[in-house]
Amino acid sequence: MKSNATQKVYLFTRFERFWHWLQAALILGLMGTGLEIHGTFALLGYARAVRLHNFLGLTWVVLFCFILFWAFTTGEWRQYIPTTRKLLAMARYYALGMFKGEAKPVRTSPGAKHNPLQRLAYLGIVTLLLPVQMVSGLLYYTYNQWTAGGLAAFLDLGIVALVHTAFFFLLLAFLVSHLYLATLGHTLFSMVKTMVTGWAEIPATQEVHDWEWADRHGQG
Numbered sequence: 001m002k003s004n005a006t007q008k009v010y011l012f013t014r015f016e017r018f019w020h021w022l023q024a025a026l027i028l029g030l031m032g033t034g035l036e037i038h039g040t041f042a043l044l045g046y047a048r049a050v051r052l053h054n055f056l057g058l059t060w061v062v063l064f065c066f067i068l069f070w071a072f073t074t075g076e077w078r079q080y081i082p083t084t085r086k087l088l089a090m091a092r093y094y095a096l097g098m099f100k101g102e103a104k105p106v107r108t109s110p111g112a113k114h115n116p117l118q119r120l121a122y123l124g125i126v127t128l129l130l131p132v133q134m135v136s137g138l139l140y141y142t143y144n145q146w147t148a149g150g151l152a153a154f155l156d157l158g159i160v161a162l163v164h165t166a167f168f169f170l171l172l173a174f175l176v177s178h179l180y181l182a183t184l185g186h187t188l189f190s191m192v193k194t195m196v197t198g199w200a201e202i203p204a205t206q207e208v209h210d211w212e213w214a215d216r217h218g219q220g
Contacts, residue, residue, distance in 0.1 A: 006186075006201040006202060007201070007202060008199045008200070008201055009108075009109065009110060009199065009200050009201075009202055010110070010198055010199055011108065011109075011110055011113060011194060011198060011199065011200040012113075012194065012195060012198045013198065014198070015070060016076075016198075017195055017196065017198055019063060019066070019067050019070075020195055021195070022063060023060070023063060023064075023067075026056050026059060026060045026063065027060070027171065027175065029052070029056045030053060030056050030057060030060065031168065031171075031172065033049045033050075033052050033053035033056065034053060034168060036049040037049050037050055037053060038165075054141055057134070057137050057138075057141065058141075060134070061134050061138070064130065064134065079112070079113050079114055079119070080114070080119055080122050080123045080126065081119065081123075082116070082119050082120050082123060083116050083119065084116065085116065086105050086106050086115075086116055087116040087117065087120075089105035089106070090104075090105060090106055090115045090116050090117045091117060092105075093105055094117065098184060107202060108200060108202060109202070121174070125174060129167060129170055129171060129174070130171075132163065132167050133164065133167040133168070133171060136160050136163045136164040136167065137164055139155065139160045140157075140160055140161065140164060143157060143160075186201065
């Protein structure tokens with residue numbers, strides 16, 4: 001008979017949870033003000049929306065730098081190293097297995113907080129999606145400076161705006177999928193609760209340090 005007993009594991013630190021929720025708030029604020037700037041709706045007014053959008057964007061850049069500093073000084077960057085081990089198994093689980101009530105082929109632990117597909121997704125977001133969005137936003141923000149400085153000969157504001165808007169939709173697509181996947185825990189809000197408290201519930205029979213942790217520390 002399958003046991004439903006669980007144990008609690010401290011998965012996310014305070015700073016980890018802090019930057020996760022602050023970044024989420026900043027992204028939502030940027031999306032809202034960005035849509036108002038584009039005339040989708042009127043709430044703050046164009047001028048206020050622009051000022052708030054710029055402030056939130058610059059705050060996000062600063063926070064992102066702190067996140068990278070934290071990741072490299074704590075060694076948490078290793079959580080985002082891609083691995084092909086059980087990659088196809090996770091793809092099958094998301095495509096079919098979770099709808100049939102199957103168990104996840106990769107269990108969560110402090111040494112491996114993200115499964116192989118999540119690692120690939122987060123790595124692409126951190127190394128491509130977010131940097132392009134931030135750089136295009138900064139170019140937009142400093143348009144008068146780079147025009148006066150001669151950069152207008154190499155940069156076109158229309159292209160910058162197109163890239164910024166296109167990556168907004170990519171970020172929106174990720175946000176929607178992220179919110180959906182966050183509901184796929186053993187209860188509807190268990191994953192959200194984990195990101196609030198830092199504690200995750202895993203099967204009592206699961207070892208805290210799984211295969212990825214062992215591989216990384218030469219104990220596999």
